[in-house]
Amino acid sequence: MDISPLQKVRYAYQPKLPAILRKDITSIEAVYGEPTGAATDADAVKALFPHTYGMSRVSFTEGDNKAVTAQRNVGVILSGGQAPGGHNVISGLFDALKAANPENTLYGFKGGPSGILQDSYQIITDEFLAPYRNTGGFDIIGSGRTKLETQEQFEVCAQVCKKHNISALVIIGGDDSNTNAAVLAEYFLEKQHGIQVIGCPKTIDGDLKNESIEISFGFDTATKTYSELIGNIERDANSAKKYWHFIKLMGRSASHIALECALQTQPNVCLVSEEVEANKQSLVSIVEYIAKTVSDRALDGNNFGVVLIPEGLVEFIPEIKALIDEINHLLAKEEVAFNALTDSAQRVAFVGSRLSKSSQTVFSILPDEIQKQLLMDRDPHGNVQVSRIETDKLLSTMVETRLKQMKAEGSYTGKFSAMTHFFGYEGRCAFPTNFDADYCYSLGYNAFCLIGSGLSGYLSSVTNLCAPAEQWNAGGIPITMMMNMEVRHGSKKPVIKKALVELEGKPFAYFAEHRAQWARKTCFTYPGAVQYFGPAEVCDRTTVTLALEQSK
Incomplete structure (x- = not known):
């Protein structure tokens, strides 16, 4: 296959690592800080995560960790939307895994979380990985949005891992994916399956962050x-x-x-x-502000x-948010009658006549095309697909x-x-910047160091990111410390707070x-x-x- 000159040069780029991760992997030792807690809803989160709540922050320093050389098989999953640098997370994970023991094997589950449920995988070798280093996209093994959230799914994951003697999973994803990673880690500990789970913070939206996750990769x-x-x-x-x-x-x-x-x-x-x-x-005041600027x-x-x-602006405008909520409720209630209408004008009239007076006023000032977009096919939860507006x-x-x-x-x-x-979409799979190439490689390498330290339920954390890479700090934080309780599908669920x-x-x-x-x-x-x-x-x-x- 022909490749561009830039692509060829990027294959050869060697990402930079924090100084501590450049050392012999057997001399990278975990240091434990103070116990952590959830920022909000602490009691509820603690009750749901008795095995992983309150764990300490971890940092790496020079020391002794001969146990890291034990033979391990590790699985990796790309979850959710694409973000530049995902291939380098896998590259860093692979290189650390092989540095610890050349007999270690990395299983890439294909198509996202559904890959582990279906036992669909790719053994990642150096030759297989080479064309993906420092490149954008998730095409190395694909991604998906299947959620791992039921005990039946967790048990399937456990049995697939045991079939391949996999003792650790790395889940590369955003807030929902890493929430699932925390729940999966808790389940494996509760059932004593002996399978570790580590997360890596991904999302171009930049809404997965705190003092220990200074930026999500791809942003x-x-x-x-x-x-x-x-x-x-x-x-x-x-x-x-x-x-x-x-x-x-x-x-x-x-x-x-x-x-x-x-x-x-x-x-x-x-x-x-x-x-x-x-x-x-x-909405009127926003339009007025722009018009005055013009x-x-x-x-x-x-x-x-x-x-x-x-x-997502429209969901933050109070009267539009109220309108969307009302339309969602109305179409859920009147689904059969609404779907029987095939003409878009009839659909608009059907909805407009059934809205409250305040929402009718808002709906009426919207351009015709926007009215139609609000009534397009719903998402899997029955809600307006805001991204299509x-x-x-x-x-x-x-x-x-x-x-x-x-x-x-x-x-x-x-x-x-x-x-x-x-x-x-122009930005989701772009060639990673040097920063993302370095940061993602460090996140993956660091994830294996967390595995090698016997940890589970942690998110790979690399900080001090405005400094040169050699001055970056490496470690991990318990995913539960980022949790709060939110209403999802009518009941309160633990989720990473955006x-x-x-x-x-x-x-x-x-x-x-x-x-x-x-x-x-x-x-x-x-x-x-x-x-x-x-x-x-x-x-x-x-x-x-x-x-x-x-x-x-």
Whole structure:
């Protein structure tokens, strides 16, 4: 198979490790800190995880761990959506496993968690792994969204592991996947199956984080990829001087991606869902804010600009959230009658006539296409598929309507022409940045060190990430310390709490301090393409978010 010159060079790249993980693996020893506890709902979480609650944080230091050389078979699963660097987590895991004992075997379960349930696997060898090192994607073994959440599934996992003499599983995933890893670890300990479970923090959305998980892998690459595209559009906008670009970015539950891209590119407008919710902003007020920005720039002769919109914005606008909840409930109740209608106009009329008065008002101001999108096929839980709602088109259309009103009133004299974009899949499987290549490799190598220390129910943790890689700290945290109780499917369940944008945090504070200037003036910055070769300050830098968070 022909490969590109860059691909060939990236295969040969040797990721950097923290200094402690560069040592002989038999001299990497676990040091235990203070016991941990859940941040909220501690009693409920403790009751559900009696074997794994309250475990200590772990760090690695130089010492003696001859037990790491015992022969082991390890399984690995990629779970959930793709994120750049997943292949390097597996590469780091494989290299540590072989450094400990060349007879060790790594089983890659295919297609996500369903692979272990179906006993579908690939033995990962050095030859098999070579074409995937330092590359994007999850195509080495595939991924999936099957949840491991029932005791029957757990027991199938145990029996498949025992069949292959697998004594440890590494689950590479986001908050839901690592919640499942914690539950699986608890089950294996309760049943004395002797199978360890270690998680690795993955999600480009950036909402799996705390003081010990400074960033989830893939976020760095995805935001740099999106920021390059946004910068290109900004340059084009500043050249043509005739379009307003509305850009929707991935990030349903949190606005970390949109905020990071704004910090990198300095657009005229960036909406942050968490702020919209905190201020109880209405859809009309958001449209008014954007329209005023357009009008103010027009006064300076600038009939162009860029607006960034987080994917999940509509769920944070109070009246839209209420509308979506009402539609979900209505369609669950009237499913048969609704599905009998085949014409979209009839469906819109059917729903509109059955909504409460307040929701009817909101529904009626939405553009026709958005009304139809709210009524599209539901997700497996019967809910609106928010990611399919074209929020970029919703806002651009409503802003255009508002500007026409302002022009009729004599308060706006500019020209407005909108272009819409959605950047999502472009960033999920991009070639990892040097940072993600190094970080992911370290997470995988570190995961095996946790296994070699006899631990289970832990999340691989690498910190001090703004420093050069050799100064990174390696260790692990109990997954239970990240848990809280949330209502899922009508009952309270333990889940890893999503980390939202902190409105009191340094990244948002910096953005809030500068956005008025960015709104009126053309302050665009152009990050350019991801760089792999050259000065460390260009090639190995991490995100602006992390740099601000760790600034003194």
